Amino acid sequence: xxxxxxxxxxxxxxxxxxxxxxxxxxxxxxxxxxxxxxxxxxxxxxxxxxxxxxxxxxxxxxxxxxxxxxxxxxxxxxxxxxxxxxxxxxxxxxxxxxxxxxxxxxxxxxxxxxxxxxxxxx
Amino acid sequence: xxxxxxxxxxxxxxxxxxxxxxxxxxxxxxxxxxxxxxxxxxxxxxxxxxxxxxxxxxxxxxxxxxxxxxxxxxxxxxxxxxxxxxxxxxxxxxxxxxxxxxxxxxx
Numbered sequence: 001x002x003x004x005x006x007x008x009x010x011x012x013x014x015x016x017x018x019x020x021x022x023x024x025x026x027x028x029x030x031x032x033x034x035x036x037x038x039x040x041x042x043x044x045x046x047x048x049x050x051x052x053x054x055x056x057x058x059x060x061x062x063x064x065x066x067x068x069x070x071x072x073x074x075x076x077x078x079x080x081x082x083x084x085x086x087x088x089x090x091x092x093x094x095x096x097x098x099x100x101x102x103x104x105x106x107x108x109x110x111x112x113x114x115x116x117x118x119x120x121x122x
Numbered sequence: 123x124x125x126x127x128x129x130x131x132x133x134x135x136x137x138x139x140x141x142x143x144x145x146x147x148x149x150x151x152x153x154x155x156x157x158x159x160x161x162x163x164x165x166x167x168x169x170x171x172x173x174x175x176x177x178x179x180x181x182x183x184x185x186x187x188x189x190x191x192x193x194x195x196x197x198x199x200x201x202x203x204x205x206x207x208x209x210x211x212x213x214x215x216x217x218x219x220x221x222x223x224x225x226x227x228x229x
Contacts, residue, residue, distance in 0.1 A: 035218075037166075045158075045166060045209055047218040059216040062123070095165055106172035107213040108156045112165035 002026040002111045004096050009116030012086050020081040022096030022113055029077040030054070033099035035109060036070060036081045038092035046092075049081065050099060063089075086120045093117050124148050124212050128221030134229040141197040143224045145210035150190045154214035157186055157195045160223075161206045169208075170195065200226075 008020040022034070036048040049060045049070040058070050069082040079096055094116050097109040125148040135141050145155065153173040158166040168177045170186035173193055183198045197204055205228055210221040 037220075044207075044223045045160075045211075045220040047211070047220060050216070050218070061217045102172060102175070104172065106154055106175070108168055108171035109158075109166075109211075110168050110171075110177065112167070114165055 002098065004098065004111055004113035006094060006096050006113045006116040009094065009118045011119045011121055013122050014087060014120055015085055017082070017084045017086065018118065020083065020094055020096075020116060020118070022079045022081075024077045024079070024096075024098070027098070030074040034070075034072060034079040035097045035099050036068075036079075037095045037097055037109070037112075038090075039095070039115075040089070040092045043092075048094070051079065083118070086118070088120050091118060091120045123217055124151060124214065124219055126210055126212055126219050126221040128210055128224050130224060131222065132225040132227060134227050135200055136229045137200055137202060139200045139229075141200055141204075141226060143195045143208055143210075143226075145188075145193045145195070145221050147191045147193075147212055147214075151212040151214040153189055154212055155186075155188070155193045156211045156213060157184075158209045158211065159204075159206045160209065166209065197226075202228075 003025045005023045035050045051058045051070045067085045072079045096113045098111040100110040127146045155173045157170040160166040174186045185196045187194050207223045207225045209223050
């Protein structure tokens with residue numbers, strides 16, 4: 001069965017960095033794009049970043065561009081989110097999700113991890 | 123960037139009711155429109171993709187419709203387990219975007 005397990009969250013001071021990890025299992029990881037989505041406490045979902053299956057393309061939300069970096073290691077079935085220069089508004093649960101597609105080419109997020117909480121606080 | 127506007131932001135309904143949630147995109151998403159359900163403390167779950175395709179395992183009381191910029195999620199015969207927050211999301215181009223959510227509460 002498909003499993004996505006995030007880790008790396010915690011309390012971090014403003015301006016510092018951390019790396020989030022998402023370990024995938026139960027599917028051919030190298031065939032799928034992967035995404036990060038976050039949710040601030042009591043707020044809605046915000047798409048953060050995506051990476052193609054072969055890492056040839058990466059895309060970011062404007063709110064994180066230049067500070068966050070998505071990457072993946074297909075040999076380890078793992079996707080990462082490097083979070084630099086954190087701000088209070090980065091406080092959120094960070095979910096990784098599998099980017100899937102149907103035969104017509106429509107794209108969607110069909111499996112999600114349980115999330116990891118990042119709290120930015122001094 | 124495409125902006126997604128959902129309405130209403132919340133609604134109250136009773137078990138057995140028919141519920142309709144709307145989502146409007148600021149430009150055409152060519153049916154690259156998905157719906158997710160999220161319960162408190164849990165990760166979102168995919169309900170509908172490509173505007174009207176039911177994700178495997180999702181009950182048939184959930185349906186999606188619409189095209190271009192205007193989309194609808196309908197829950198017929200609302201069940202106790204359907205009380206949750208629902209989000210639309212466009213995957214037509216980057217940056218992908220979610221609506222602000224619709225919270226379905228018990229009347």
